[in-house]
Amino acid sequence: METNITICKNCEKELNENFEFCPHCGQKTKDELTIGVLFYNTISNYFSFDARFFKSFIPLMFKPGILAKRFIQGKRLLYLHPAQMYLFISVIFFFLFAIYSRDSVKKFDEVLEKGFKSDAILEFDSVPKRVTDSIEIRKIAESLKDDGVITGLKDEEFEQLDSILKESTQPKNITSMTFDYDKNKVDSLIAVGAPESEKLKAMGMPDDAGFLKRRFYRQLLKFQEQSGKGILQAFYDSIPISLFVLLPIFALILKLFFYRRGSFAHHLVFSFYFFSFLFTTFSIILLAELIFEIPGWIKWLVFLSTFFYLFLAIRHFYQQGYIISFIKTSITSFIYVIIVIPIAAFLVVMGSFLFY
Structure with missing residues (x-):
């Protein structure tokens, strides 16, 4: 044939x-x-959205640590790869987060814009507030003394009252409390379209400023030109990048506590699956929030449940006793939440300002 x-x-x-x-x-x-x-x-190649995802989802959510343990044992094709699962779920989470935070970003920008406009009124309005001159102040103080409203006032005390009235009625320089430069002058340069070098010079940037200082002044100028718009969105956009750094740091902390329980890659697998669980849980919360408002106590209960999930996951994956697992879980969570995340948040804030 x-x-x-x-x-x-x-x-x-x-x-x-x-x-x-x-x-x-x-x-x-x-x-x-x-x-x-x-x-x-496209979906199957980049996210492996096939039967393996559904086979991995139930163990991920309801069997803490089991999925990572089976992957380490060699069952690599039966379940979704940890990095692929993390990528796929994180895309969904940040998509929902972008929708959820859209209104807050808009309101934040509106508040900043109103704040800049109110400063402009205080600075540029011809008569925003009636300022009493020194002659009028003197007359008021003398009349109070002559009319007997204030009796027994010595000349020295009268002079002190005069100075207090002068100080209390002087216009306050609101801008000086916010920025250490003449914002009025910079706004004028912005209005006439002056070169950037002149505006930066008016802000007090030295001629020999280094890269970081020059970058800071430029972003400060951009912040003033745009009335602060986009700063919160830049902060939100920096979160996914920071999480790619936070995840291996979490794996490194696990490596320090379980240094005899496999290589760094083993702890990284555990971290991928754990963060996938976190993103899945938070995605469900965000999706529900888009439909109805969830009470605060339920959110705190869900947040607290992630700690016990981590405790059970560490217990099953590293095969240690409940007491030892609980202690190591508590210390790991404390180091990560109290030390690592605040430092990362500070860096994200600085980065979002320097690069928005």
Whole structure:
């Protein structure tokens, strides 16, 4: 019987035309390109959104530490790869977070804009507030003394009252409490379209400023030009990048507490799955918040449950006693929440300001 031979479109090697898949590269021999095939291949290739995801989801949510343990034991194809699961779930989480935070970003920008406008009124309005001159102040103080409203006032005490009235009625320089430069002058330079060098000089930037200081002054100028708009959005945009740093730091802390329980890659697998659980939990909360308002005590209860999830996950993955696992979980959480996250938050705030 004669065998019909065809050529694989992918690897260009010969194969039996009756084969459904190429024995050399594995591609389907009759894979007609349609819209469904196009998007399915995209999702499956980049996120492995297939049966493995659903096989991994239940153990991830309800069997803490088991998924990471089975992956370390060699069951690599049965479940979704930890890095792929983390990537896929984090994309969903930040998509929901962007929708959820949209209103807060808008309101924050509006508040900043109103704040800048109110400063402008106080600074540029011709008569924003009636300021009493020194002659009027003197007359008021003398009348109080002559009319007997204030009796027994010595000349020295009268002079002190005069100075107090002068100080209390002088216009306050609101800008000086916020920025250490003449904001009025910089606003004028911005209005006339002056070169950036002149505006930075008016802000007090020295000529020999280094890269970081020069960057800071430029961002401060941008902050004033845009009335602060976009700063909160820049902060939110920096969070995904910071989490890619926070995750290996979490794995490093686990390595310090369980240095005999495998290589750093083992702890990284555990961290990928744990962060995937966190993102899944927070995604559910955000999705529910978009539909109805969740009471605060339920949010705190969910947040507290993540600690016990971590405790059970560490107990199952590292195979240690309950007391030792609880102690190490508590110390790990304390170091991460009290020390690592605040430092990371500070760096994110500084980074979002310097690069927004």
